[in-house]
Amino acid sequence: MPELTEFQKKRLENIKRNNDLLKKLHLSGVASQIKHEAGVSEKSRAPAKKKQKTTNSRATKSASPTLPTRRSRRLRGESADDTKGIPNLNDNQLLKMGSSDGQDKNFIDTIKEKPVIGDVKLSDLIKDEDEDALLEKFKRFNNGNFSSGDFFEEIRKRQGDVVGMDEFDLDLYDVFQPNEIKLTYERISATYFHPAVEKKLIIAGDTSGTVGFWNVRDEPLGDSEEDRMVEPDITRVKLFTKNVGRIDCFPVNTSKILLTSYDGSIRSVHLNNLQSEEVLTLKNEYDDSLGISDCQFSYENPHVLFLTTLGGEFTTFDTRVKKSEYKLRRLADKKIGSMAINPLRPYEIATGSLDRTLKIWDTRNLLEKPEWSQYEDYPSHEIVSTYDSRLSVSAVSYSPTDGTLVCNGYDDTIRLFDVKSRNHLSAELEPKLTIQHNCQTGRWTSILKARFKPNKNVFAIANMKRAIDIYNSEGQQLAHLPTATVPAVISWHPLQNWIAGGNSSGKIFLFTDDSRAIKQENE
Numbered sequence: 251m252p253e254l255t256e257f258q259k260k261r262l263e264n265i266k267r268n269n270d271l272l273k274k275l276h277l278s279g280v281a282s283q284i285k286h287e288a289g290v291s292e293k294s295r296a297p298a299k300k301k302q303k304t305t306n307s308r309a310t311k312s313a314s315p316t317l318p319t320r321r322s323r324r325l326r327g328e329s330a331d332d333t334k335g336i337p338n339l340n341d342n343q344l345l346k347m348g349s350s351d352g353q354d355k356n357f358i359d360t361i362k363e364k365p366v367i368g369d370v371k372l373s374d375l376i377k378d379e380d381e382d383a384l385l386e387k388f389k390r391f392n393n394g395n396f397s398s399g400d401f402f403e404e405i406r407k408r409q410g411d412v413v414g415m416d417e418f419d420l421d422l423y424d425v426f427q428p429n430e431i432k433l434t435y436e437r438i439s440a441t442y443f444h445p446a447v448e449k450k451l452i453i454a455g456d457t458s459g460t461v462g463f464w465n466v467r468d469e470p471l472g473d474s475e476e477d478r479m480v481e482p483d484i485t486r487v488k489l490f491t492k493n494v495g496r497i498d499c500f501p502v503n504t505s506k507i508l509l510t511s512y513d514g515s516i517r518s519v520h521l522n523n524l525q526s527e528e529v530l531t532l533k534n535e536y537d538d539s540l541g542i543s544d545c546q547f548s549y550e551n552p553h554v555l556f557l558t559t560l561g562g563e564f565t566t567f568d569t570r571v572k573k574s575e576y577k578l579r580r581l582a583d584k585k586i587g588s589m590a591i592n593p594l595r596p597y598e599i600a601t602g603s604l605d606r607t608l609k610i611w612d613t614r615n616l617l618e619k620p621e622w623s624q625y626e627d628y629p630s631h632e633i634v635s636t637y638d639s640r641l642s643v644s645a646v647s648y649s650p651t652d653g654t655l656v657c658n659g660y661d662d663t664i665r666l667f668d669v670k671s672r673n674h675l676s677a678e679l680e681p682k683l684t685i686q687h688n689c690q691t692g693r694w695t696s697i698l699k700a701r702f703k704p705n706k707n708v709f710a711i712a713n714m715k716r717a718i719d720i721y722n723s724e725g726q727q728l729a730h731l732p733t734a735t736v737p738a739v740i741s742w743h744p745l746q747n748w749i750a751g752g753n754s755s756g757k758i759f760l761f762t763d764d765s766r767a768i769k770q771e772n773e
Contacts, residue, residue, distance in 0.1 A: 365459075365491045365513060372524040375487050381524075384485065387465060388521040391446050391505055418708065418720045418729040418747060423760035425467050428734060431482050431758045433462030438752030439696055441741035442497035445504055452741075452760065454752050455494020459511060461519075462486045464758065489517055489526060496545050500569070501552035508569075512560060514539030529569060532559065534578065534627075544589040549596040556599060556613075558586040563628065564601075566613075580620070580628040581611060588645040588699060594653055594670065598634065602643030608657045610634040610675065637667070637679035644689065645699030649707040654723035656709050658700045662689050664711065666725055683725040688714040695754050696738040704744040712738045718751050718761065733759045 254262075366375070373381035422428075434456035444451035450466035465483040490511035500506040500518070507519040508529070516529040532540045541560035548554040553570050562582035567574040584604035592598040597614050615632035623630065637643075641660035648655055653670025665681040668674050689698050691714070700711040707723040716736055720729040737751020737759045748762045 365515060366489050366517075366526070367528065369525065369527045372485075372487050372519065372526055375489075376485065384524055387483070387485070388451075388463070388524065391444060391449070391451055391521045417763075420729065420731060420747065420749065420761035420763055421765050422731070422733075423466070423762060425470055426482050428757050428759050431464065431484070431760075432756050433464050433484055433752070433758055434458075434460045434486065434756035436460065436756060437694070437696060437754040438739050438756055438758075439493040440495060440497045441739045441750055441752045441758070442499075442507075443741045443743040443748060443750055444499065444507075445744045447745060450743075450748070450760075450762075452750050452758060453497050453507065454739075454756070454758060455490075455497060455509065455511075456756055457493045458488070459490030459492055459494060459513070460486055460488045461490075461494060461497075461509060462756070466760065468764065490515060492541065495542050498545070498547065501547050508545075508555075510542040510545055510557070512541035512543075514541055516542065516545075516555075516557075530567065530574060530576075532557070532565070532576070534563075540578075543586055546589065546591050549591060549593055556589065556591060558589040558601060560585045562586055562603065562605075564589070564599075564611075564631070578628045579616075580623055580625055580630050581609070582607075583624055587643070587697065588647075590646045590648050590655075592648050592655075592669070593650055594648075595672075600646040600648070600655055600657075602646040602657055602659065604642045606639045606642050606659075608637040608639065608643045608646060608679065610636075610655075610669070610679070635669075635675045635677060635679045637665070637681070644697045645701070647700055647702045647709060649702045649709070649723045650704060652707050652723050654702075654707065656700045656702065656723075658687060658689055658698065658711060660689055662687060664700055664721075666723065685721070685725055687711065687719075690714065691736075691738060695736050696752075698738055699740075701740055701742060703742045710740050710742065710749055712736055712740055712751055718749060718759075720749075731761050 371381075373384055376384070433452070433454040436456040436458045438454050439457050440455040442453045444453065450468070452464045452466060453461065454464075455461045463485045467480075467483060471477045471480060489509060490513050492512035495510045495512055496508075497510075498508045500508060505521040507521065509517045509519065514532045516532070518527045518529050519525075520527075532542060534540055540563060543558050543560050545555055545557035548556060548566070553568055554566055555569055556564070556566050558564050558581065562580055562584055563578045564581045564586070565576040565578050567576040581601055582603040582605050586601050586603050588602040590600050592600065592610075598610055598612060600608060600610050602608050610633070611631045612634050613631050616629055617632060618629045619626060620630040622633075637657070639657075639659050639661055643657050643659040645659075646655065646657045648669075653668060653674070655667040655669045656664060657667075658664045664685040664687045666683040666685075667679050668682045669679075691697055695714075698712045698714070700709050702709040702723075708720055708728060709723070710718055710720045713719050713730070714736055716733050718729075718731040718733065718737055718740060719727060720731070721727050731749075733751065735753045735755070735757075737753055739752040741750050743749070746763075748760070750761075751759045753759070
């Protein structure tokens with residue numbers, strides 16, 4: 251028998267590894283079972299003969315139709331959640347059973363794509379990290395920065411309207427290069443800058459449902475061999491099955507992180523004990539999950555969450571109540587991509603939708619059957635003002651103090667509206683200023699969204715020419731921060747002049763004013 255080549259040896263090793271993995275998952279024989287249920291013979295088939303050309307225009311039809319080898323659980327009379335024969339393991343655990351280099355990821359994804367259900371420990375989902383080490387890593391963010399426990403009050407104390415022209419001339423973080431800071435595996439869909447000021451924590455979520463936590467290292471690396479081996483301190487965990495839609499912290503407890511997803515689920519993560527709780531799974535009356543597109547905590551009651559869906563619905567619920575009840579309202583017939591609460595009148599919200607409108611709503615008033623909607627499933631709230639855009643509206647955001655509302659969309663514009671008082675609102679909104687801005691992200695880049703800084707009247711938006719642009723509420727550009735790729739998904743630090751942007755490959759660009767602060771301290 252001739253000696254096997256290296257390629258043949260490697261192939262046999264891969265076959266053995268996959269067979270061992272199937273045994274661990276109790277999936278041996280599944281292929282045979284599927285063929286048996288489908289009525290497909292197990293006999294080996296003769297190799298197909300090459301088709302010969304024929305002058306007959308009609309192809310000969312087979313006497314018996316070919317049966318499909320795959321059938322849905324519904325057609326077999328089984329529940330969609332029936333996982334008989336498959337152990338209740340998460341994706342991270344499954345990957346640990348495969349190869350160390352993660353080459354089995356695609357193989358695992360075809361076997362099982364299940365959401366995390368109920369309350370879990372992150373240490374149970376991340377098997378390659380020690381629980382004590384994880385707890386030590388995140389304990390510094392355990393609500394130690396705001397003794398009042400009220401994040402909104404802390405924001406108000408630090409609000410300031412005076413913005414200098416050089417205040418946002420920020421420096422790119424350079425301890426690690428951006429291509430080394432990979433928070434997630436797929437395209438980033440949400441970012442969040444934790445409000446801690448002594449130590450930076452950036453959280454990002456991607457289109458596959460993975461969430462990454464980056465403990466930012468501020469100390470420069472040395473020249474020693476040990477320092478050259480240091481990598482960014484990033485912890486990743488898969489908590490959802492679809493896009494992470496929004497990340498925030500609970501206003502009364504900044505060590506508790508809120509995460510929402512397009513799969514309809516809302517989860518919390520406690521940084522003090524790394525427990526992840528299932529807060530809510532949003533569903534309609536038919537028990538179908540409603541993807542959550544955006545959310546924000548109420549200014550009037552920091553325990554109440556306002557949220558919008560991919561289907562155009564809106565609701566509020568109390569996060570303190572387990573299995574909290576909610577009543578759905580319809581605000582659009584298409585996806586609501588963005589929602590914001592007016593800090594000057596907390597009962598008003600603005601929405602930007604795929605139906606090409608920006609609308610301002612009064613949540614105090616209810617309409618049973620709105621004339622504008624083609625649906626009759628849910629009532630709506632009263633429309634205060636509307637702006638009709640040429641194309642879809644991607645984002646809406648309010649300035650913290652001066653009553654400016656910004657929106658941007660696929661018509662390649664940023665529009666600023668004066669909504670300081672009710673007197674400034676008419677049935678049809680008119681922008682006070684329009685800025686031309688390329689918002690054509692295409693398929694592979696996340697949608698660009700303008701975001702006001704929580705404590706200053708300045709907003710930022712990514713630039714398709716690979717940069718972050720910063721403007722004040724009068725439309726004056728304050729900064730143009732260049733990057734290597736498009737930092738599409740941006741997030742402000744709520745108190746410091748720090749900003750982060752995530753790109754389509756899961757990497758982060760971080761800009762800070764740290765060097766200026768160090769220089770002032772030395773002076």
